[in-house]
Amino acid sequence: MRKKIVITLCLAVIALYFFSTFAVADEIKPIQLPAPQMDGGKPLMQALKDRRTSRDFSAEKLSLQTLSNLLWAAGGVNREDSGKRTAPTARDWREIDIYVAMQEGLFLYDPSANLLKPVLSEDIREMTGKQPFVKEAPVNLIFVANYSRMGGAGDEDKRFYAATDTGYISQNIYLFCASEGLATVVRGYVDREALAKKMNLAQDQAVTLAQTVGYPKK
């Protein structure tokens, strides 16, 4: 009898955990992004000339089209046959996921489906960094390394390549922003542990960097 009660209680706790985890994401729907526009933009040399860090953001939201273009530039699929991306990764591990924190909630960018998958219905922008502008700016991208995709690499190599591969994504974003007249700053000043907990990241996932994007404050 006692055993039965203990088992029932355990099942109830497990059910409650899964309900609380998934119910939150259920409250917001996936966002199908429009096809990214690959024509236009400034010539590369001009974009390089204009690339810079800016920390003054307006609260104005990005359109879905701009968000789609931004994410495609960051790490979208540019070769349909292989699924390879706009940013290189060591051994083609594709271990960096891009999470998007907006007022509407937290989403995970799926490059193959050009989709934003809901993760949390909460506005967690404030938790994506220790600088005041993060809660004002419309978009904070969070780069998450998935060490389980990195084969048999040792821990040091995993951290090194995950950091390197994040850098390529970040620079793509810098160049896109320079081309589009958007403001951006890549950020290491993040409470990674607290953010990972909030995002319900697994043991083999880690936040590498974050990057804020928005229109410049007028």
Ligand SMILES: Cc1cc2nc3c(=O)[nH]c(=O)nc-3n(C[C@H](O)[C@H](O)[C@H](O)COP(=O)(O)O)c2cc1C
């Ligand atoms: C890996 C990395 C981490 C950074 N972390 C922060 C940060 O936490 N907060 C911030 O305001 N700027 C951060 N920056 C932006 C740098 O301060 C900026 O790139 C530098 O001052 C040079 O300015 P520029 O990008 O306009 O050339 C970071 C840059 C890099 C590459």
